[in-house]
Amino acid sequence: MEFKIKTGELANQKTPCLVLGVFESxxxxxPGEAIDKASEGHLTKVLRRGDLDGETxxxxxxxxxxxxxxDRVLLVGCGKRKELDRTAYRKAVAAAVGLLNETQTVExxxxxxxxxxxxxxxxxxxxxxxxxxxxxxYRYDQTRREDKKAPKHPLKRLNLWVSKKQDRGTVERAVRxxxxxxxxVALAKDLGNLPGNICTPxxxxxxxxxxxxxxxxxxxxxxxxxEALGMGALLSVSRGSRQPAKLIILDYRGGEEGAKxxxxxxxxxxxxxxxxxxKPSEAMDEMKFDMCGGASVLGTLxxxxxxxxxxxxxxxxxxxxxLPDGDANKPGDIVTSMSGxxxxxxxxxxxxxxxxxxxxxxxxxxxxxxxxxxxTLTGAxxxxxxxxxxxxxxxxxxxxxxxxxxxxTAGDRAWRMPLWEDYQQxxxxxxxxxxxxGGRDAGAITAACFLSRYTKKYPWAHLDIAGTAWxxxxxxxxxxxxxxLLTQFLLRRSGELAxxxxx
Ligand code: BES
Ligand code: MN
Ligand code: ZN
Numbered sequence: 001m002e003f004k005i006k007t008g009e010l011a012n013q014k015t016p017c018l019v020l021g022v023f024e025s026x027x028x029x030x031p032g033e034a035i036d037k038a039s040e041g042h043l044t045k046v047l048r049r050g051d052l053d054g055e056t057x058x059x060x061x062x063x064x065x066x067x068x069x070x071d072r073v074l075l076v077g078c079g080k081r082k083e084l085d086r087t088a089y090r091k092a093v094a095a096a097v098g099l100l101n102e103t104q105t106v107e108x109x110x111x112x113x114x115x116x117x118x119x120x121x122x123x124x125x126x127x128x129x130x131x132x133x134x135x136x137x138y139r140y141d142q143t144r145r146e147d148k149k150a151p152k153h154p155l156k157r158l159n160l161w162v163s164k165k166q167d168r169g170t171v172e173r174a175v176r177x178x179x180x181x182x183x184x185v186a187l188a189k190d191l192g193n194l195p196g197n198i199c200t201p202x203x204x205x206x207x208x209x210x211x212x213x214x215x216x217x218x219x220x221x222x223x224x225x226x227e228a229l230g231m232g233a234l235l236s237v238s239r240g241s242r243q244p245a246k247l248i249i250l251d252y253r254g255g256e257e258g259a260k261x262x263x264x265x266x267x268x269x270x271x272x273x274x275x276x277x278x279k280p281s282e283a284m285d286e287m288k289f290d291m292c293g294g295a296s297v298l299g300t301l302x303x304x305x306x307x308x309x310x311x312x313x314x315x316x317x318x319x320x321x322x323l324p325d326g327d328a329n330k331p332g333d334i335v336t337s338m339s340g341x342x343x344x345x346x347x348x349x350x351x352x353x354x355x356x357x358x359x360x361x362x363x364x365x366x367x368x369x370x371x372x373x374x375x376t377l378t379g380a381x382x383x384x385x386x387x388x389x390x391x392x393x394x395x396x397x398x399x400x401x402x403x404x405x406x407x408x409t410a411g412d413r414a415w416r417m418p419l420w421e422d423y424q425q426x427x428x429x430x431x432x433x434x435x436x437x438g439g440r441d442a443g444a445i446t447a448a449c450f451l452s453r454y455t456k457k458y459p460w461a462h463l464d465i466a467g468t469a470w471x472x473x474x475x476x477x478x479x480x481x482x483x484x485l486l487t488q489f490l491l492r493r494s495g496e497l498a499x500x501x502x503x
Contacts, residue, residue, distance in 0.1 A: 001137060001182075002157045003130055003175045006109060007165050011038035011068045015109040015159065018070035019096050021078040022047065024054035029078070030163065031111035038067040043075070052077060056088045057095035070109065074099065078115060086411050089117040089125065090132050097136040097155060104153035111161045113171075122167055123174045126160060128411065130178025131185070131484065133158050138186055140193040140477065176307065177496075181410070181487045184303030185480030191295035192470060192478025196271035196288040201238075201246040201319035204268055204291065208248045208298060208317070215254060216305050221247035231358035233337040234318055237351045240275055240328025241321035247359065248294070250301050250315035254308060255494070260369035261312035262493065264301075264486065265359050267352050267375035268294025268319030275322050275348030276330050283472070290352070292469035292478055293374040294319060299483040304490050311494040314366055318359040322351040334432045338362065339454055344432035352377045353436060353450045360454040370399065371455060372489075374463045374482060380443025382467040389415040390482055391464035393448035399461050403489060410484035414463060423449050 006013060010031055021029045026047040028036055036043040042065050046052075052060040058077035065073045076096045079088050093112055100108050113125040120128060133155075141149045162171050191199060191207065205220045212218040223244050226235055231247075238245035248268065255261075269290040273279060279287065294317035301315045329335075329348045336342050338361040343354065352375050363371050374390075381391040390407070392414040394400040400416050407414040426438030426446045434453065438446025448462050468481045491497050 001134055001155070001179070003179060004157065004159045005168060005171050005175065006159050006161045007163070007168070010034045010111070010161060013109055013161070014069045015071070015107060017072040017074050017100060017105050017108040018068065019074045019076060019108055019110040019112060021092065021112050021115045022052060022054050022075050023078055023081045026054060027081065029115050031114050031161065035065070035068055035073065039065050040067060042066055055079065057091045059095055059099050074108070076112065084115060085118045086120060086128065089115070089120065089128060090411070093129050093132040094136045097133045097158070101137050101151065101155045104151055105155060106153055107157040107159070108155065109159045109161055113160060114163055122162070123170050126171050126174035127178035129160065130175050131182045134179070134182030134186060138189060140190065142190065142194065143198070177491065180303040180306040181484050183306060184299035184483040184487060187302050188292065188295040188299035188480040188483050189478040191298065192289050192292045194288070196321070199270050199288070199291065200243045201268065201270055201321070202243065204270065204294060204317065204319050205246040205248050208250055211250065211298065211302060213305070215252055216301065217251045219249045219251070221249065226358070229362065230336070230338045232335045233343055233354040234320065234358040236329050236333070236335040236345070237322055237354050238320035240325035241323050243270070243321050245318070245320040247362070248315070248317040248319060250298070252301055252305055252313040254304065254310050255312040259312050261314045261366050262490065263314045263316060263363050263366055263368040263371045264297045265316045265356065265363065265371060265373040266293035266295070266297035267291065267356055267377065268317040269352060269355065270319060270321055272322045272349070272351065273324060275328050275351060276324050277347045277349040278324055279349060286470065286472060286476075289470040289478060290376050291319065292376050293465060295478070296374055296465070296469070296480065296483050296486065299480060300486040300490070303483065303487045307496070309490055309494045309496060311490055313490065314368070316359050316363060318355040320355055322348070337454070341434065341453065342432040344429040344435045346435050347437045350436045350447070353447055356451060357454040360451065364457050368458045370459045370461070372403070372461045372463065372486070373451065374465050376466045376469050377464045378444045378447045378466055381464040384417070384444055385415055385467055387467045387471065389413045390468045390485070391444050392416045392461065393419050393445070393464070394461035395419055395452065396459060399459055402492070403461055403485070406489040406492060407482070407485040410488035412482050412484035414482070414485060417445055417448070419445070419448055419452060
């Protein structure tokens, strides 16, 4: 997908399709008014017939509009002017792009960012247009027959029209940021959507290695090396699988030498059957998405490297399967983690925290500025927050606020949950330093409490993305979340948004 910026007289623009926003009660937007004038009231006339009421996402394609150079004009309902927030704006852009893509319109000129959606500003609106467009034209095709890979002529170029020439710099930056986020999201989706028989720990490691370039070094630790490091918790999970575990480490050096790195740790569990504590079979296929945290680490590193962000950034992805087997973990087994703390495994399906705790201990060697882990960790988090927000856990308020804000700004929200000491006792064990489950109550919180015992040596935050990393039902598929939140966090931390007019 290519985005180009256009300015100048709108009616004179030569394009296969001009996209215009229309508000409820047939109110035209700025660009719409200009076209209405050039066509001597053609739009007003059409709208008066009542074919488009302006409801968000409704569409009306017009041909042969007099006085304009464009082959077609696509009217897009944007709802009430006062209610045009990010959600409505996204819906309008997605509807327009969906139609252009389906009708095999290869190129179009979009004026929607000029509608100035509430709270976004021009930078935000343009960036949102880019990410929503990429999101909408995304297709998973890797395991489909060649001739089933549709459409043949998808939307390839979305030109963005802006009224003021002097905004060019802001808009270019917004496109650059939006496109990088979109690419990172697409990578995370691709990896997430792949089935467990293809996307194994070794496959994830290969894909990480393929990302390697001058500023991005990739290292893969094998089971033997993990053994030497004492990663007894991680290795206990992979013992029940024929696929060897991998610890994937990506090291991007964009910042100053010696500047402390930001470390992202992503759960890369390529299939979670639950192990001996076997899951029920209903929707178990969705447990191929249990590596979405790892996929988002790769996606975010791709976006950061794409943008050449001036930060040092490390990605760590512990990757394994969780299957029942004669050699698998059994309820009651006790393992020793890399930290030296012992863990009684009361439920083998609580495996995410077992592979994460060793990866988190491993992170100490980087003297990190901050460690953020992302994991499809608990069904309880889905019960609490549904599919709308990721669960955020962080002992420090300042870091929590920073991440919440990043999520708000990127339209990829998180919601903070408590990490109070009161919950820790639920992890008490009669036989080990801790149990790997904390009972029925507050499952998402006790999982975070478990991780907190391995992250004492650096500032840390945990994102439970069990509800946000993929959609179910007819829309089944990975979402690429929280790549937008994390990239926004990095853009902010690296000072890339400090220039005026970018937020
Ligand atoms: N990967 C799952 C969490 C999950 C479940 C994510 C459903 C999305 C949808 C995780 O490994 C798991 O099985 N967690 C258990 C923990 C429990 C045994 C304490 C869960 O949530 O049921
Ligand atoms: Mn599990
Ligand atoms: Zn899992």
